[in-house]
Amino acid sequence: RKEVEQDPGPFNVPEGATVAFNCTYSNSASQSFFWYRQDCRKEPKLLMSVYSSGNEDGRFTAQLNRASQYISLLIRDSKLSDSATYLCVVVVGFKTIFGAGTRLFVKA
Amino acid sequence: GAVVSQHPSRVICKSGTSVKIECRSLDFQATTMFWYRQFPKQSLMLMATSNEGSKATYEQGVEKDKFLINHASLTLSTLTVTSAHPEDSSFYICSASGLAGGWDTQYFGPGTRLTVL
Numbered sequence: 133r134k135e136v137e138q139d140p141g142p143f144n145v146p147e148g149a150t151v152a153f154n155c156t157y158s159n160s161a162s163q164s165f166f167w168y169r170q171d172c173r174k175e176p177k178l179l180m181s182v183y184s185s186g187n188e189d190g191r192f193t194a195q196l197n198r199a200s201q202y203i204s205l206l207i208r209d210s211k212l213s214d215s216a217t218y219l220c221v222v223v224v225g226f227k228t229i230f231g232a233g234t235r236l237f238v239k240a
Numbered sequence: 241g242a243v244v245s246q247h248p249s250r251v252i253c254k255s256g257t258s259v260k261i262e263c264r265s266l267d268f269q270a271t272t273m274f275w276y277r278q279f280p281k282q283s284l285m286l287m288a289t290s291n292e293g294s295k296a297t298y299e300q301g302v303e304k305d306k307f308l309i310n311h312a313s314l315t316l317s318t319l320t321v322t323s324a325h326p327e328d329s330s331f332y333i334c335s336a337s338g339l340a341g342g343w344d345t346q347y348f349g350p351g352t353r354l355t356v357l
C-alpha cells in the first residue's frame with residue numbers, strides 16, 4: 133500500500149462546479165499535512181495547510197480526519213485557472229511524502 | 241512567500257558530461273534543502289535531503305556518486321549529475337526549508353529540465 137494515495141483523475145468539470153479531492157495516508161504518526169498545486173511543467177506551489185479544525189481560504193477548503201487518516205480538498209465555484217494537478221503532502225518525522233497528484237481540468 | 245531560485249532552468253548536454261544545478265534561497269536561510277526529480281506525469285521523487293555543512297542523506301536507490309550534492313552555505317545547494325546518460329533526463333526540482341533539523345513549509349525552486357542526448 134502506498135504511503136499517500138490519491139485518485140489520479142482526471143477530473144473534468146465545468147466552470148462554476150464544486151469539486152472534491154480525497155487523499156489517504158497510511159502512517160498514523162504523520163504530523164503535518166498540506167495541499168500543493170502543480171501546473172504543467174512547473175514546480176509545486178503550496179496551496180494550503182490542512183488542520184483537524186479545517187482550513188478555508190476563499191474558494192478552497194481543506195479538512196483532515198485523523199481517525200480515518202484522510203485529507204480532503206474542496207474547490208467551490210471552479211475557475212478555468214484552477215486547472216492543475218493537486219498534490220497531497222504528508223510529513224512524517226523529517227520525511228515528506230508526496231501523493232501522485234490528482235489532475236483537474238476545468239472547462240468553459 | 242519565500243523565494244527559491246534554480247539555475248539553469250533548462251540544460252541540454254551530451255551523454256557522458258557532468259551537469260551542475262544550483263539552488264538558492266534568496267530571502268531566507270535554508271538550513272535544509274531537498275532535491276527531487278520528476279518524470280512526466282508522475283509525482284515528485286525525493287532524491288536526497290541536505291543540511292547546511294553536512295553530508296546529504298540520499299534516498300534508497302539514488303546513487304550518491306552519480307548525484308553529488310553540496311550544501312556549502314545557508315543559501316546555496318548544488319546538485320551535480322555526473323557522467324549523465326539519457327535516462328537521467330528529467331525535471332529536477334529543489335526545495336528549501338528554514339527550520340533547522342526539522343521540517344517547515346517547503347518552498348520550491350522553478351525546476352531544471354535536463355535533457356541528455
